[in-house]
Amino acid sequence: xxxxxxxxxxxxxxxxxxxxxxxxxxxxxxxxxxxxxxxxxxxxxxxxxxxxxxxxxxxxxxxxxxxxxxxxxxxxxxxxxxxxxxxxxxxxxxxxxxxxxxxxxxxxxxxxxxxxxxxxxxxxxxxxxxxxxxxxxxxxxxxxxxxxxxxxxxxxxxxxxxxxxxxxxxxxxxxxxxxxxxxxxxxxxxx
Amino acid sequence: xxxxxxxxxxxxxxxxxxxxxxxxxxxxxxxxxxxxxxxxxxxxxxxxxxxxxxxxxxxxxxxxxxxxxxxxxxxxxxxxxxxxxxxxxxxxxxxxxxxxxxxxxxxxxxxxxxxxxxxxxxxxxxxxxxxxxxxxxxxxxxxxxxxxxxxxxxxxxxxxxxxxxxxxx
Numbered sequence: 001x002x003x004x005x006x007x008x009x010x011x012x013x014x015x016x017x018x019x020x021x022x023x024x025x026x027x028x029x030x031x032x033x034x035x036x037x038x039x040x041x042x043x044x045x046x047x048x049x050x051x052x053x054x055x056x057x058x059x060x061x062x063x064x065x066x067x068x069x070x071x072x073x074x075x076x077x078x079x080x081x082x083x084x085x086x087x088x089x090x091x092x093x094x095x096x097x098x099x100x101x102x103x104x105x106x107x108x109x110x111x112x113x114x115x116x117x118x119x120x121x122x123x124x125x126x127x128x129x130x131x132x133x134x135x136x137x138x139x140x141x142x143x144x145x146x147x148x149x150x151x152x153x154x155x156x157x158x159x160x161x162x163x164x165x166x167x168x169x170x171x172x173x174x175x176x177x178x179x180x181x182x183x184x185x186x187x188x189x190x191x
Numbered sequence: 192x193x194x195x196x197x198x199x200x201x202x203x204x205x206x207x208x209x210x211x212x213x214x215x216x217x218x219x220x221x222x223x224x225x226x227x228x229x230x231x232x233x234x235x236x237x238x239x240x241x242x243x244x245x246x247x248x249x250x251x252x253x254x255x256x257x258x259x260x261x262x263x264x265x266x267x268x269x270x271x272x273x274x275x276x277x278x279x280x281x282x283x284x285x286x287x288x289x290x291x292x293x294x295x296x297x298x299x300x301x302x303x304x305x306x307x308x309x310x311x312x313x314x315x316x317x318x319x320x321x322x323x324x325x326x327x328x329x330x331x332x333x334x335x336x337x338x339x340x341x342x343x344x345x346x347x348x349x350x351x352x353x354x355x356x357x358x359x360x
Contacts, residue, residue: 007349014298015317021218023228028207030228031235038236 205243206235209250212320213257216329219314220261222303230260251325258311258329294356301351302344309344312337 142150153160210231217230234256246252302310315326316337327334 003353004349007352010294010298010352011345011348014295014302015313017295017299018219018314018317019215019319021215021224021227023211023214023224023231027214027228027231028210031206031210031232032203034232035236035239038239 202239205238205249209253210235212250212318213253215318215320216254216257216315217261219318220258220265220311222299226264227261230257230264233260248325248328250320251328254315254321254325255329258315294352297355298348298352301348305344305347309340309347312340313344316341 213231213234214227217227217234218224221227221230234253237256238253243249243252302313305313311330312326312332315321315329316323321329323334323337327337330337332340
């Protein structure tokens, strides 16, 4: 046997130890025992949990939407704001301004009409639990400017201009319509 | 289609059939029985979790998993210092130790000192359960490369042994 063959044999013997390596007896049982101790795990168990979570989330959203529809809306919502009485500006009254100032203040408060927006009849539910007012429309307190105006009238009732007599029809100034002159014509018409 | 009981029985059968082979693959990389058995446990745990659906070559697939886990474990445990495995030319020759056994140990140390791309094909070729094609699949290289690397590894080992023992070709 030459040296080369000896080396080959030596190598083969060393490598055979890799192939002959044996675990301690009962490795199969140890592997199986460890697997039995592991919690059950299926490849689709992750999907099952994901589907359950999605269903739960959908249910929570549905419940939340249902609750939101049932509960009365807070005053801050747009629908409720539309239900609030709206103060209209003072209109010109044909009654003479030379009347009693106390009557004026009363008339002023009456003229500050209360109008409800058309949104009240647009299908929205009104708050039935709200106390019903004794006077309709609900009286609205005067603003600071209106109160100042009424107070001034109380102090100086003669300050109001009297242009017409009580019961007289208002005088409307005559309107004159003058013919157009050449200079009044728009420049576009000359072209 | 297998129900749960059949599936468990099939899995147990595969554990009993292949666990020793998986152990050898891991042992070839780790050279440690305890670590190799840990790798076997991990391999079958993964198989149990993921199943073997779509696997054509079960031994080759198991060998691939075992090899990769063993490599991971090797790299985690220690960075091999090749110098430690180099054969010392002036190694004391204890007369009490059998000469042959000493030479085999030298070969093992030389194998451990080989670069990885040569060592693993050589070690896996020692497992009779794996052919060149399967080794190539485990290592992710062509079958022709497996053969050439094994030849190169053997040649390097012979050269080093000759140099150490003073024999001539």
